[in-house]
Amino acid sequence: MDKKEIQWNRITQAVRKRHPDYVVQPDSDQPPDWIRFRIENELGLNLTQVHPHYRVDEITDWSDARLQETLEALLGSFGKRAGA
Secondary structure, three states: OOOHHHHHHHOOOOHHHHHHOOOEEEEOOOOEEEEEEEEEEOOOEOOOOOOOOOEHHHHHHOOHHHHHHHHHHHHHHHHHHOOO
């Protein structure tokens, strides 16, 4: 498994951990050392306020907590869990 695939799996798992019904959609037109994506709900509505664009090595250096914080910030109010 290459670095991009490993980081892609981390992003997907982090989103599903807190939001099991959300789907992470990749932007496949990115160079091999970049990741860009959007997060959609179960109806296909884009929930990501911006479409993040990160270097794979940048995400590799993040702790799981930092990754989760970044994803929640991208989701903004859509990412709030019920009762949270």
